[in-house]
Amino acid sequence: MNNKAGRNMKNDGIDSANISALHCIDLSSPDIHTSVSLLKQACLDSGFFYVVNHGISQEFMDEVFAQSKKLFDLPLEEKMKLLRNEKHRGYTPSLDEHLDPDNQINGDYKEGYYIGVEVPEDDPEAQRPFYGSNVWPTAGKLSDPSNGIFGAGAHSDYGLITLLATDDVSGLQICKDKDAKPQIWEYVPPLKSAFVVNLGDMLERWSNGVFRSTLHRVLANGQERFSIAYFMEPSHDCLVECLPTCQSKVNPPRQKNESFLYAKMKMEYLGSTKF
């Protein structure tokens, strides 16, 4: 994903909002008990946390970001040859996506490039929604929330877990209480070599609302910004049913059991089924 903007600010633009203090899970730590308790606390609190020492080398990540920059630096007409298909794979130009229509005048200013599990065109699986072949191969705006201009509008991710790698430009914000008035947005600052991890709606649903899928958005601060998100999801047939440890007589399951595909399509097309 690429957020471009036309002018540089004199700082990184993060002085006007709170900064979120997220837990950092060190996968190389021998102290599993502490890691597990930090992880649980993060899942209960906001569903957002950092992961470090995850085994993916900085050199590899630098190379992935360099390739991403090369792709987004191509002239628009070249990128349009990779335009997203009906399976949501491929290039999404600036303003193509509209993650928060209630609060956005235009679409998201970000550009995107979506790929998923590669399924050959002649494979029966390729006919299923969201499955299929991948599409292979600027001066922008400063965000202005009061005028509905965002790099990416407010949304929560609908899958299980999202792993997000970003460059060192700030932009991601979370809102832990979506019903608060006014909403309070906190920056999640980039942390070198870490992935930002966040839980999606399906995990919130699985845990009967115990684990949190938190609203987030991206503000463009005047600098070019690159991020790469990996959305982890169960198979389409997987039944999303409330975990036994997350229900009781006084706290019965709040959602019906549904296949992941059905629940996902409902969220996509009929609006959110979040608690």
Ligand SMILES: O=C(O)CCC(=O)C(=O)O
């Ligand atoms: O670019 C970012 O920091 C967040 C992207 C995001 O929220 C998403 O792709 O779902």
Ligand SMILES: [Fe+2]
């Ligand atoms: Fe997201």
